[in-house]
Amino acid sequence: MKQTKTAERSEKTGILAYFRAMKGVQIPWVLLVLIFAASMGSTYAGMNISFFTGDMVDARGNVPTQQLVNYGLSYVGLGLAAAAGYVFTAIAAEKINLGIRTKLWRKIMYTKQSCYDADGGEALVSRVTTDCDFASKLITTIVSMLSLFVSLGIYISRMYQINATISSAMLLLIPVSVLTGWLYARLKFLIARKNQAMLSRTTTYLVERTKSLSLIKTANAQNAEIANGRENFREQYHMQIKSGLMNVFYSALQTGFNILSILIPFVVGAKLVSDGVLKVGMVIAFYTIATTVGVEVTNVIDSVGTIRQANGAMSRVISALELPDEEAAAGMTMDVPDQDIRFEEVDFRYGEKEVLHKITCTVPRNKITAVVGTNGSGKSTLFKLIERLYDPCTGRMCFGDTDAKEFDLHAWRKAFCLVAQGAPLMEGTVRENICYGCQRPVTEEELVRVAKQARVYDFVSQLPEGFETLVAPGGTNFSGGQRQCIAIARAMMNNPDYLLLDEATCSLDAASERLVMEALEELMEGRTTVIIAHSLATIRKADHVIVLRDGAVEDSGAPAKILRSANNYLSKVMGRRANA
Amino acid sequence: MEDTPLSALNLYAWRERLSYMNQDAELFSGTVWEALTYGIHRPVEEEELDRVTRLSGIYDFIHAKPEGYDAELAIWGNAMSGGQRQRMVIARELLKNAEILLLDEPTSALDAETAAAISETFFEGFAGKTIVTVTHELNFISHADQIVVLRHGRVEGIGTHDTLLQSCETYRTLVEEQSYQEVFVQ
DSSP states (O other), rough: OOHHHHHHHTTOOHHHHHHHHHSSSOOHHHHHHHHHHHHHHHHHHHHHHHHHHHHHTTTTTOOOOOHHHHHHHHHHHHHHHHHHHHHHHHHHHHHHHHHHHHHHHHHHBBGGGGGGGTTTTTTHHHHHTTTGGGHHHHHHHHHHHHHHHHHHHHHHHHHHHHHHHHHHHHHHHHHHHHHHHHHHHHHHHHHHHHHHHHHHHHHHHHHHHHHHHHHHHHTTTTTHHHHHHHHHHHHHHHHHHEEEEEEEEHHHHHHHHHHHHHHHHHHHHHHHHTSSOOOOHHHHHHHHHHHHHHHHHHHHHHHHHHHHHHHHHHHHHHHTSSSSSSSOOOOOOOOSSOOOEEEEEEEEEETEEEEEEEEEEEEOOEEEEEEOOTTSSSHHHHHHHHHTTOSSSSSEEETTEEEEGBBOOOHHHHHEEEEEOOOOOSSSHHHHHHTTTTTTTOOOOHHHHHHHHTTTTTHHHHHHTTOEEEEEGGTSSOOOHHHHHHHHHHHHHHOSSSSEEOOGGGGSSSHHHHHHHHHHHHHTTEEEEEEOOOHHHHHHSEEEEEEETTTTEEEEEOOOHHTTTTHHHHHHHHHHHHHO | OOOOOOOOHHHHHHHHHHEEEETTTTOOOOOOOHTTTOOSSSSHHHHHHHHHHHHTTHHHHHHHHHTTGOOEEEEGGGTSSSHHHHHHHHHHHHHOSSSSEEESSSSTTOOOOHHHHHOOOOOOOOTTEEEEEEEEOOHHHHHHHEEEEETTEEEEEEEEEHHHHHHOOOHHHHHHHHHIIIIOOO
C-alpha cells in the first residue's frame, strides 16, 4: 500500500525536471516559430471570414465581386494555414521525440549496472518505445497556448472596436469553455491513467506466458490461462466502454456550450439591433467568432489535459534519465604494464543481500587463476567487480598498487574480455558477431586467422554464406559449442590483456567440449586469465586457485597445495570430477 | 502406450500423465502458492504443499519469508538462484504426481553439488515412475535401465551401458571422448 502511494506521487513531475530532461535535446525553434505563424495566419483569415460574412448579410443581396473574391481567398488562406500548422506541429513533435529517445538510449548504455538489478532492464523498453512519444507534448502545447492568447487578444481588440457591450457579454464564454475543457481533460486523464496501468499488466502477462507456452501446454493449463487472459481483456473492454461514455459526456458539454454561444450574441445582439446600435450582419459575425474561439479554447484546454496524461509517461522517462551514470570517462589510461589485480577486504551487496564478504585475494599477472565455488558462492560477482560493472561496497580492488577506480572506465573495460556461460550471440552475421566491439577495420586475412584459431573456420566455411551467415535469434542455428567458439573468436579479435572465462563446457558433449577447450587454450596464450573452473583438469592447469565459499575466500594458492588439502568442500563443488 | 498409438490418446489426458523439466526451470510470476499449484486441477491443502516443498528442499527458502506461500515471485523468478527455481519446479511436478517424467538436462545449468543434490531429489521424489532423461553425463547414464543413442536424428543403438559398448560405435566414441576429458586433459 505504502509503495503504491510513493509510486503515484512520483508520477507527478515538475516542469523544471522536464526542462532538465530536455537538456541536450535539440528543440526545432524554426518549426515552432512557423507553427506560431501558421496559427496567426488562421486567426487572421478566420476573423476576416467572420466579418465578411456579416458584411454580406448587411449588403442585402448586393455583394460586390471584390468582397466575394476576398471571402474566397480568406477561406483558401485559412485552409492553407491550418494545414501548415498541422504539418509543422507533427514534424516538430517527432523531432523532439527523436531527440529524447536517442538521449534516453544513450543514457541506458551508460547507466550503472546496479540500476538494472531489480527488473533486469526490461521495463526500460516501454520507456524508449512509447513513453518518449509524450516528450514533445508539453512544448507543442506551450506554443499552441501562446498562439491562443495572442489570437484572443486580436479577436477581443477587434470586437471592442465594433461594439463594447456585446464584446463584454461574449467574454463570459471564455470561463465557460475553460470549465468545459477542464472537465473533459480531467476525466480523460483519470481514464488514461487506469488504462496505462491496465495495459502494462496485460503486456507483462502476455510476454511471460508466450515465452513459456510449452509449460502451459504440458501443465494442461490452457483453460486457466484463457480465463486469465479474458480477465485482462475484459478490463480493457471496460476501459474502452468508459472512454466511449466519456466522449458522449463531452459532446453533451459541447452542445451546452454551443447553445450558450448562440444565446449570448443573439440575445444581446437583438437588443443592440433594435436600439439601432448594431447591424444584423455584425451580430452574425460575432456569433461566428464565438463558435470559432470557443472551439479553440477547448482544444487548448484539452492539450493541457494531455500534458497531465503525458506527465506520467514523462516522469518515467525523467526518472530513467536521472539514474546514476557510471563514472565519467576520466582517469588514468591503461597503457601501463600489466599488473596483479588485488582485492583488499572487499565487501559487496546486491541491495540487502550480502554476496561477498571481506574478500582478499590476488589475480597474478600473466598467470592462469582458477576460481572455484558452488552456485551462489560469489564467483560471477567477482567477475562483475573485475569488469567494474559494480564497485565494491567497502574495501578496494587494486591494479598493482593503484585503486582500479582511478583508471578510465572505458580503457579498463577494453583491457578485459569476458567469455560468458551460454555465449550469447547477437543479431547480425557471424562476421559482425566476431568483430563486435572491435573499434578498428578488420581485414579478411585477420578474420580467417582468428576464426581458425578459435576453431570457428571449419564449420563456418562449410556454410553456403560463410561469414555472412545470419545468426538466428538466440543463436539457435549454431550448436552450443559453435556459439562458444564464436564468442572466443570475438574475444581474440578484441585482443584484451586480461581474460575472464566462465568454463561453461558442462552443457556440451565431449567432442564439442574438446573443440572449445582447444580454442580457449589458443585464446589464453600470453594473457592473464581468470577462469571459473568446474573441472579438476582446469584447476590442475591453473597457476593459482581461489576457492570461494558463501562469499568468502576459503582458500587460495597453488593447485598442488589446494588439491593436497582438498577438503570436503572442493569435492562437493567438483562432484565426481574431483574423484576422477 | 502398450499397443495404442500415442496419437490415438486424448492429447490433454496424455499430457496430464507427463512431467517435463528442462534446464530453464520455467515458473510464472504470481505468488509462490500459484507457482507451485500451476496446472494442478484440484484443490490443494497447505499440508500437501509442505510435504512436496520439504521433499524438493525448497521449504526453508519459502518459509524464510513471513509471507510464506503468499510471497510474490518476480517475473522470470529473477530473485531466485537456478537451483532454487529448479526445486520450485520439482515441488510443482511432485504435486502433479505424473507417471512419466521427461528430464531435459534439468541440472546442466547447476554446479556439481547442487546438480548432485537435485538429481538425488529426482530419483527419491519420483521413485517408481518412468523416467526419460536426455543427458550426456556418463555417470547419469550408468544408472539407466535402458540407453537410447541418437545421432543426427537417427537411433544408433538401444541397450545397457555394457551391451552398447560392445555393439554401438557412436556410443563407444562418446564414452571415449568423455574419458579423454577425464583422463587425458589432466
